Amino acid sequence: MKFLILSCNTGGGHNTAALAIKQAAEKMGHEAIFTDFLTLAGKKTSDIISSLYVNTAKYLPLVFGAVYTVGKGVSYFPWKSPVYFYNKRFAKVLLEYIRGNNFDAIITTHLFAAETLTYLRRKNVRLPLTIAVSTDYTCIPFWNEVECDIYISPHEALSDEYVRRRLPRKKIYPYGIPVDERFTEERSQRKAKMSLGFDPNRPLYLIMSGSMGFGRVPLFTKLLCRYTENSQVAVICGNNKKLKDKLEKVFEGSKDVKIVGFTKNVPEYMAACDVIYTKPGGLTSTEALVSGTPIIHTAPIPGCESKNYRFFGKRGLSFHAKNMVTQILCGKTLVENQEKRRKMTERQYENSKPNSARDIVKLAEKIVVIKERTGSLETIAEAK
Secondary structure (H helix, E strand, O other): OEEEEEEOOOOOHHHHHHHHHHHHHHHOOOEEEEEEHHHHHOHHHHHHHHHHHHHHHHHOHHHHHHHHHHHHHHOOOOOOOHHHHHHHHHHHHHHHHHHOOOOOEEEEOOHHHHHHHHHHHHOOOOOOEEEEEOOOOOOOOOHHHOOOOEEEOOOHHHHHHHHHOOOOHHHEEOOOOOOOHHHHOOOOHHHHHHHOOOOOOOOEEEEEOOOOOOOOHHHHHHHHHHHOOOOEEEEEOOOOHHHHHHHHHHOOOOOOEEEEOOOOOHHHHHHHOOEEEEOOOHHHHHHHHHHOOOEEEOOOOOOHHHHHHHHHHHOOOOEEOOOHHHHHHHHHHHHHOHHHHHHHHHHHHHHOOOOHHHHHHHHHHHHHHHHHHHOOOOOHHHHO
Protein backbone atom coordinates (compact mmCIF):
# COMPACT_ATOMS: atom_id res chain seq x y z
CA MET A 1 0.00 0.00 0.00
CA LYS A 2 0.98 3.61 -0.50
CA PHE A 3 0.18 6.11 2.24
CA LEU A 4 0.11 9.91 2.20
CA ILE A 5 0.61 11.19 5.73
CA LEU A 6 -0.21 14.87 6.22
CA SER A 7 0.73 17.11 9.11
CA CYS A 8 1.39 20.79 9.81
CA ASN A 9 4.26 22.57 11.57
CA THR A 10 2.13 24.21 14.27
CA GLY A 11 4.25 22.76 17.07
CA GLY A 12 6.03 19.44 17.07
CA GLY A 13 3.26 17.11 18.22
CA HIS A 14 1.38 16.73 14.96
CA ASN A 15 4.57 15.93 13.08
CA THR A 16 5.70 13.47 15.75
CA ALA A 17 2.44 11.53 15.50
CA ALA A 18 2.56 11.56 11.70
CA LEU A 19 6.15 10.32 11.65
CA ALA A 20 5.24 7.52 14.06
CA ILE A 21 2.59 6.32 11.59
CA LYS A 22 5.10 6.60 8.74
CA GLN A 23 7.59 4.55 10.75
CA ALA A 24 5.00 1.84 11.43
CA ALA A 25 3.78 1.72 7.82
CA GLU A 26 7.30 1.33 6.45
CA LYS A 27 8.16 -1.38 8.97
CA MET A 28 5.05 -3.23 7.82
CA GLY A 29 6.29 -3.15 4.22
CA HIS A 30 4.34 -0.17 2.88
CA GLU A 31 5.41 3.03 1.16
CA ALA A 32 4.64 6.12 3.19
CA ILE A 33 5.16 9.76 2.19
CA PHE A 34 5.12 12.33 4.99
CA THR A 35 4.67 16.01 4.20
CA ASP A 36 3.83 19.27 5.89
CA PHE A 37 0.48 19.94 4.28
CA LEU A 38 1.04 23.69 4.10
CA THR A 39 4.32 23.39 2.17
CA LEU A 40 2.29 22.15 -0.80
CA ALA A 41 1.31 25.82 -1.15
CA GLY A 42 4.91 26.94 -0.57
CA LYS A 43 7.34 26.98 2.34
CA LYS A 44 6.64 30.67 2.97
CA THR A 45 2.96 29.92 3.56
CA SER A 46 3.85 27.15 5.99
CA ASP A 47 6.34 29.35 7.86
CA ILE A 48 3.90 32.27 8.23
CA ILE A 49 0.99 30.17 9.52
CA SER A 50 3.14 28.05 11.81
CA SER A 51 4.92 31.10 13.24
CA LEU A 52 1.62 32.86 13.91
CA TYR A 53 0.24 29.80 15.71
CA VAL A 54 3.34 29.11 17.80
CA ASN A 55 3.99 32.73 18.78
CA THR A 56 0.37 33.28 19.81
CA ALA A 57 0.47 30.19 22.02
CA LYS A 58 3.88 31.14 23.41
CA TYR A 59 3.56 34.87 24.04
CA LEU A 60 -0.22 35.41 24.17
CA PRO A 61 -1.59 32.26 25.84
CA LEU A 62 -4.73 34.00 27.08
CA VAL A 63 -5.51 35.16 23.55
CA PHE A 64 -4.84 31.63 22.32
CA GLY A 65 -7.23 30.26 24.94
CA ALA A 66 -9.89 32.83 24.07
CA VAL A 67 -9.68 31.92 20.37
CA TYR A 68 -10.01 28.24 21.32
CA THR A 69 -13.11 28.96 23.41
CA VAL A 70 -14.71 31.04 20.65
CA GLY A 71 -13.88 28.31 18.16
CA LYS A 72 -15.53 25.72 20.35
CA GLY A 73 -18.72 27.78 20.41
CA VAL A 74 -18.67 28.47 16.67
CA SER A 75 -18.17 24.79 15.91
CA TYR A 76 -21.63 24.01 17.30
CA PHE A 77 -23.26 26.07 14.54
CA PRO A 78 -24.70 24.09 11.60
CA TRP A 79 -22.67 25.98 8.99
CA LYS A 80 -18.99 25.64 8.14
CA SER A 81 -16.43 27.68 10.07
CA PRO A 82 -13.92 30.30 8.85
CA VAL A 83 -11.23 27.63 9.37
CA TYR A 84 -12.93 25.47 6.75
CA PHE A 85 -13.21 28.31 4.24
CA TYR A 86 -9.59 29.32 4.79
CA ASN A 87 -8.28 25.81 4.21
CA LYS A 88 -10.29 25.26 1.04
CA ARG A 89 -7.76 27.56 -0.66
CA PHE A 90 -5.29 24.64 -0.54
CA ALA A 91 -7.68 22.25 -2.31
CA LYS A 92 -6.28 22.63 -5.82
CA VAL A 93 -2.65 22.05 -4.90
CA LEU A 94 -3.52 19.13 -2.62
CA LEU A 95 -5.68 17.51 -5.29
CA GLU A 96 -2.89 17.85 -7.85
CA TYR A 97 -0.51 16.16 -5.43
CA ILE A 98 -2.95 13.33 -4.73
CA ARG A 99 -3.64 12.77 -8.43
CA GLY A 100 0.07 12.82 -9.19
CA ASN A 101 0.54 9.81 -6.95
CA ASN A 102 -1.40 6.62 -6.52
CA PHE A 103 -2.25 6.69 -2.83
CA ASP A 104 -4.33 3.96 -1.21
CA ALA A 105 -4.93 5.95 1.96
CA ILE A 106 -4.47 9.48 3.31
CA ILE A 107 -3.85 9.92 7.02
CA THR A 108 -3.82 13.37 8.59
CA THR A 109 -2.80 14.34 12.10
CA HIS A 110 -3.88 17.97 11.67
CA LEU A 111 -7.23 19.72 11.35
CA PHE A 112 -6.13 21.96 8.47
CA ALA A 113 -5.47 19.10 6.06
CA ALA A 114 -8.66 17.37 7.19
CA GLU A 115 -10.66 20.52 6.38
CA THR A 116 -9.20 20.64 2.86
CA LEU A 117 -9.97 16.96 2.31
CA THR A 118 -13.51 17.68 3.50
CA TYR A 119 -13.88 20.47 0.94
CA LEU A 120 -12.74 18.11 -1.84
CA ARG A 121 -15.18 15.46 -0.69
CA ARG A 122 -18.05 17.94 -0.67
CA LYS A 123 -17.11 18.77 -4.27
CA ASN A 124 -17.59 15.06 -5.08
CA VAL A 125 -13.90 14.45 -5.69
CA ARG A 126 -13.10 10.76 -5.51
CA LEU A 127 -10.54 10.29 -2.75
CA PRO A 128 -8.70 7.31 -1.30
CA LEU A 129 -9.46 6.20 2.25
CA THR A 130 -9.14 9.21 4.59
CA ILE A 131 -8.24 8.87 8.27
CA ALA A 132 -8.16 11.78 10.73
CA VAL A 133 -6.02 11.27 13.84
CA SER A 134 -6.56 13.32 17.02
CA THR A 135 -3.47 14.40 18.94
CA ASP A 136 -5.17 15.78 22.07
CA TYR A 137 -7.44 14.20 24.67
CA THR A 138 -10.56 16.01 23.54
CA CYS A 139 -12.61 16.59 20.42
CA ILE A 140 -11.06 19.90 19.37
CA PRO A 141 -13.14 22.72 17.83
CA PHE A 142 -14.07 22.18 14.16
CA TRP A 143 -13.15 18.46 14.22
CA ASN A 144 -16.89 17.83 13.99
CA GLU A 145 -17.13 19.57 10.59
CA VAL A 146 -14.51 17.27 9.11
CA GLU A 147 -15.80 14.53 6.80
CA CYS A 148 -13.34 11.64 6.80
CA ASP A 149 -13.88 7.90 6.58
CA ILE A 150 -12.29 7.16 9.95
CA TYR A 151 -11.58 9.16 13.11
CA ILE A 152 -8.88 7.96 15.50
CA SER A 153 -9.54 9.12 19.06
CA PRO A 154 -7.04 8.89 21.93
CA HIS A 155 -9.18 6.80 24.30
CA GLU A 156 -12.52 5.00 24.45
CA ALA A 157 -13.62 7.28 27.31
CA LEU A 158 -13.75 10.13 24.79
CA SER A 159 -16.07 8.41 22.30
CA ASP A 160 -19.22 9.96 23.77
CA GLU A 161 -17.68 13.43 23.51
CA TYR A 162 -16.96 12.83 19.82
CA VAL A 163 -20.53 11.63 19.27
CA ARG A 164 -21.92 14.69 21.06
CA ARG A 165 -19.92 16.76 18.58
CA ARG A 166 -21.88 15.02 15.77
CA LEU A 167 -19.25 12.51 14.65
CA PRO A 168 -20.70 9.08 13.73
CA ARG A 169 -19.88 6.50 16.40
CA LYS A 170 -19.28 3.74 13.86
CA LYS A 171 -16.39 5.74 12.38
CA ILE A 172 -14.65 6.41 15.71
CA TYR A 173 -11.77 4.11 16.59
CA PRO A 174 -10.17 4.72 20.04
CA TYR A 175 -6.72 3.54 19.02
CA GLY A 176 -4.73 6.18 20.88
CA ILE A 177 -2.21 8.84 19.88
CA PRO A 178 0.66 7.40 17.79
CA VAL A 179 4.16 7.62 19.25
CA ASP A 180 7.60 6.47 18.12
CA GLU A 181 7.99 2.77 18.88
CA ARG A 182 11.15 3.50 20.90
CA PHE A 183 8.92 4.74 23.73
CA THR A 184 7.41 1.26 23.99
CA GLU A 185 10.73 -0.53 24.48
CA GLU A 186 11.57 -1.87 27.93
CA ARG A 187 14.74 -0.24 29.24
CA SER A 188 16.81 -0.50 32.39
CA GLN A 189 16.55 2.82 34.22
CA ARG A 190 20.01 2.34 35.67
CA LYS A 191 21.57 1.70 32.25
CA ALA A 192 19.65 4.60 30.72
CA LYS A 193 20.97 6.99 33.37
CA MET A 194 24.53 5.82 32.85
CA SER A 195 24.31 6.02 29.05
CA LEU A 196 23.25 9.68 29.33
CA GLY A 197 26.01 10.51 31.79
CA PHE A 198 23.97 10.60 35.01
CA ASP A 199 24.68 8.98 38.38
CA PRO A 200 22.48 5.84 38.51
CA ASN A 201 22.23 6.06 42.30
CA ARG A 202 20.67 9.54 42.42
CA PRO A 203 17.16 10.70 41.45
CA LEU A 204 16.84 12.30 38.01
CA TYR A 205 14.19 14.95 37.36
CA LEU A 206 13.37 15.66 33.71
CA ILE A 207 11.92 19.00 32.60
CA MET A 208 10.40 19.23 29.12
CA SER A 209 8.97 22.47 27.79
CA GLY A 210 7.63 21.26 24.45
CA SER A 211 9.22 21.31 21.01
CA MET A 212 9.23 25.12 20.96
CA GLY A 213 10.43 25.66 24.53
CA PHE A 214 7.39 27.06 26.35
CA GLY A 215 7.17 28.01 30.02
CA ARG A 216 9.11 29.78 32.80
CA VAL A 217 11.81 27.14 32.69
CA PRO A 218 14.76 29.01 34.32
CA LEU A 219 12.77 29.85 37.45
CA PHE A 220 11.25 26.39 37.62
CA THR A 221 14.68 24.75 37.36
CA LYS A 222 16.09 26.96 40.13
CA LEU A 223 13.20 26.06 42.42
CA LEU A 224 13.53 22.38 41.61
CA CYS A 225 17.20 22.42 42.61
CA ARG A 226 16.31 24.27 45.81
CA TYR A 227 13.52 21.94 46.95
CA THR A 228 15.07 18.58 46.07
CA GLU A 229 18.10 16.97 47.67
CA ASN A 230 20.84 14.86 46.12
CA SER A 231 19.11 15.22 42.77
CA GLN A 232 20.06 15.57 39.13
CA VAL A 233 18.09 17.64 36.63
CA ALA A 234 17.87 17.38 32.84
CA VAL A 235 16.16 20.21 30.95
CA ILE A 236 15.14 19.63 27.33
CA CYS A 237 14.53 22.99 25.63
CA GLY A 238 13.38 21.80 22.21
CA ASN A 239 14.11 24.16 19.33
CA ASN A 240 14.31 27.24 21.56
CA LYS A 241 18.01 28.17 21.29
CA LYS A 242 17.45 31.40 23.21
CA LEU A 243 16.13 29.44 26.18
CA LYS A 244 18.98 26.95 25.97
CA ASP A 245 21.58 29.72 25.94
CA LYS A 246 19.94 31.42 28.92
CA LEU A 247 19.82 28.22 30.95
CA GLU A 248 23.43 27.39 30.14
CA LYS A 249 24.43 30.82 31.42
CA VAL A 250 22.35 30.52 34.60
CA PHE A 251 23.59 27.02 35.44
CA GLU A 252 27.13 27.39 34.16
CA GLY A 253 29.45 25.21 36.23
CA SER A 254 26.64 23.15 37.76
CA LYS A 255 27.34 19.42 37.76
CA ASP A 256 23.76 18.59 38.69
CA VAL A 257 21.90 20.36 35.85
CA LYS A 258 22.21 19.25 32.23
CA ILE A 259 20.80 21.53 29.54
CA VAL A 260 19.73 19.85 26.30
CA GLY A 261 18.43 21.46 23.11
CA PHE A 262 16.59 19.54 20.43
CA THR A 263 17.36 15.84 20.83
CA LYS A 264 16.28 12.54 19.33
CA ASN A 265 17.06 10.79 22.61
CA VAL A 266 13.83 11.68 24.42
CA PRO A 267 12.91 7.97 24.87
CA GLU A 268 16.22 7.45 26.68
CA TYR A 269 15.65 10.48 28.91
CA MET A 270 12.15 9.30 29.82
CA ALA A 271 13.48 5.82 30.64
CA ALA A 272 16.24 7.32 32.78
CA CYS A 273 14.24 9.87 34.78
CA ASP A 274 12.36 9.25 38.01
CA VAL A 275 9.72 11.85 37.19
CA ILE A 276 8.98 14.18 34.28
CA TYR A 277 7.70 17.76 34.47
CA THR A 278 5.99 18.71 31.24
CA LYS A 279 3.29 20.98 29.96
CA PRO A 280 0.25 18.84 29.07
CA GLY A 281 0.78 18.62 25.33
CA GLY A 282 -0.92 15.61 23.80
CA LEU A 283 2.21 14.01 22.34
CA THR A 284 4.70 14.43 25.19
CA SER A 285 2.05 13.32 27.67
CA THR A 286 1.34 10.24 25.57
CA GLU A 287 5.03 9.44 25.20
CA ALA A 288 5.43 9.56 28.98
CA LEU A 289 2.24 7.53 29.41
CA VAL A 290 3.46 4.79 27.08
CA SER A 291 6.91 4.85 28.70
CA GLY A 292 5.43 4.41 32.17
CA THR A 293 7.11 7.61 33.37
CA PRO A 294 5.53 9.35 36.41
CA ILE A 295 4.17 12.70 35.20
CA ILE A 296 3.75 16.11 36.79
CA HIS A 297 1.83 18.42 34.47
CA THR A 298 2.89 22.05 34.63
CA ALA A 299 0.78 25.04 33.54
CA PRO A 300 -1.16 24.33 30.33
CA ILE A 301 -1.56 26.62 27.37
CA PRO A 302 -5.31 27.41 27.66
CA GLY A 303 -7.36 25.26 25.31
CA CYS A 304 -6.81 21.64 24.48
CA GLU A 305 -3.88 21.32 26.91
CA SER A 306 -6.28 22.10 29.76
CA LYS A 307 -8.41 19.21 28.54
CA ASN A 308 -5.34 16.98 28.42
CA TYR A 309 -4.28 17.49 32.03
CA ARG A 310 -7.86 17.05 33.24
CA PHE A 311 -8.11 13.75 31.36
CA PHE A 312 -4.82 12.55 32.84
CA GLY A 313 -5.51 13.85 36.34
CA LYS A 314 -8.99 12.33 36.55
CA ARG A 315 -7.54 8.88 35.86
CA GLY A 316 -4.48 9.17 38.07
CA LEU A 317 -2.13 9.23 35.09
CA SER A 318 -0.45 12.43 36.25
CA PHE A 319 -0.42 14.97 39.06
CA HIS A 320 -1.12 18.65 38.49
CA ALA A 321 -0.90 21.73 40.68
CA LYS A 322 -1.39 25.43 39.99
CA ASN A 323 1.89 26.80 41.34
CA MET A 324 5.49 25.80 40.71
CA VAL A 325 6.46 24.90 44.26
CA THR A 326 3.52 22.52 44.65
CA GLN A 327 4.30 20.97 41.27
CA ILE A 328 7.89 20.40 42.39
CA LEU A 329 6.83 18.90 45.72
CA CYS A 330 4.39 16.58 43.92
CA GLY A 331 7.28 15.30 41.83
CA LYS A 332 9.45 14.87 44.91
CA THR A 333 6.67 12.84 46.50
CA LEU A 334 6.55 10.51 43.50
CA VAL A 335 10.30 9.99 43.73
CA GLU A 336 10.25 9.28 47.46
CA ASN A 337 6.92 7.44 47.83
CA GLN A 338 7.16 4.17 45.92
CA GLU A 339 3.51 3.25 46.58
CA LYS A 340 2.18 6.42 44.93
CA ARG A 341 4.65 5.93 42.11
CA ARG A 342 3.52 2.34 41.63
CA LYS A 343 -0.17 3.30 41.54
CA MET A 344 0.44 5.94 38.88
CA THR A 345 2.50 3.66 36.64
CA GLU A 346 -0.10 0.89 36.99
CA ARG A 347 -2.85 3.25 35.84
CA GLN A 348 -0.64 4.42 33.00
CA TYR A 349 -0.18 0.82 31.87
CA GLU A 350 -3.95 0.23 32.00
CA ASN A 351 -4.71 3.32 29.89
CA SER A 352 -1.84 3.41 27.41
CA LYS A 353 -2.10 2.34 23.79
CA PRO A 354 1.51 1.64 22.79
CA ASN A 355 0.62 0.04 19.45
CA SER A 356 -1.48 2.94 18.16
CA ALA A 357 0.58 3.58 15.01
CA ARG A 358 0.62 -0.09 13.99
CA ASP A 359 -3.08 -0.46 14.77
CA ILE A 360 -3.93 2.51 12.53
CA VAL A 361 -1.95 1.03 9.64
CA LYS A 362 -3.56 -2.39 10.18
CA LEU A 363 -6.99 -0.75 10.14
CA ALA A 364 -6.17 1.01 6.87
CA GLU A 365 -5.03 -2.30 5.37
CA LYS A 366 -8.28 -3.96 6.39
CA ILE A 367 -10.53 -1.18 5.12
CA VAL A 368 -8.77 -0.93 1.76
CA VAL A 369 -9.32 -4.68 1.30
CA ILE A 370 -13.01 -4.20 2.09
CA LYS A 371 -13.18 -1.30 -0.36
CA GLU A 372 -11.56 -3.39 -3.11
CA ARG A 373 -13.97 -6.23 -2.43
CA THR A 374 -17.16 -4.18 -2.28
CA GLY A 375 -16.20 -1.10 -4.30
CA SER A 376 -17.45 1.08 -1.47
CA LEU A 377 -16.62 2.29 2.00
CA GLU A 378 -20.24 2.03 3.10
CA THR A 379 -19.43 -1.30 4.76
CA ILE A 380 -16.65 0.26 6.77
CA ALA A 381 -18.17 -0.98 10.03
CA GLU A 382 -17.03 -4.48 9.04
CA ALA A 383 -13.50 -3.46 10.00
CA LYS A 384 -14.42 -3.10 13.67
